[in-house]
Amino acid sequence: MPAAVPVIEGWFTVDEPPALLGGRCPACGTYQFPPTGTWCPNPGCDSDQMATVPLSRTGRVWSYTDAQYQPPAPYVSPSDPYRPFAIAAVSLEKEQIVILGQVADGFGVGDLHVGAPVELVVEPLERDGEQTKLVWRWRPISGAGDHEGEAR
Numbered sequence: 001m002p003a004a005v006p007v008i009e010g011w012f013t014v015d016e017p018p019a020l021l022g023g024r025c026p027a028c029g030t031y032q033f034p035p036t037g038t039w040c041p042n043p044g045c046d047s048d049q050m051a052t053v054p055l056s057r058t059g060r061v062w063s064y065t066d067a068q069y070q071p072p073a074p075y076v077s078p079s080d081p082y083r084p085f086a087i088a089a090v091s092l093e094k095e096q097i098v099i100l101g102q103v104a105d106g107f108g109v110g111d112l113h114v115g116a117p118v119e120l121v122v123e124p125l126e127r128d129g130e131q132t133k134l135v136w137r138w139r140p141i142s143g144a145g146d147h148e149g150e151a152r
């Protein structure tokens with residue numbers, strides 16, 4: 001039994017560097033996340049097959065917020081008392097689709113602004129017996145074409 005596994009199988013890889021897995025329509029090139037393996041989300045396309053492909057590891061913050069209240073189960077708080085965490089909706093560099101995720105450990109809403117560049121990381125979400133469950137998160141990239149958040 002591996003010591004660390006994705007919290008959801010088939011949505012992202014945990015190799016270094018990690019990547020989200022999405023669907024790409026072989027007929028029209030439309031992307032989706034999470035990957036379904038079937039039916040193209042493009043209403044103008046009647047393809048019923050989607051290839052599973054790794055998605056861009058970088059993107060820009062489209063919107064963000066923080067979870068000031070503890071989410072209900074199955075959420076398991078990694079800290080007691082509960083510590084608020086930030087959530088970012090990120091538009092992927094190449095695919096231009098928006099994917100929601102927690103913000104990397106150690107970063108909060110003060111580290112984010114709309115348009116800020118972020119990259120995908122995989123971090124521990126919770127422990128389940130002997131296993132660590134991993135989840136994807138967005139980590140701010142400092143100084144990578146970021147012209148707004150200077151000199152904080």
Ligand SMILES: [Zn+2]
Pocket residue numbers: 025026027028029030040041042045046047
């Ligand atoms: Zn299509």
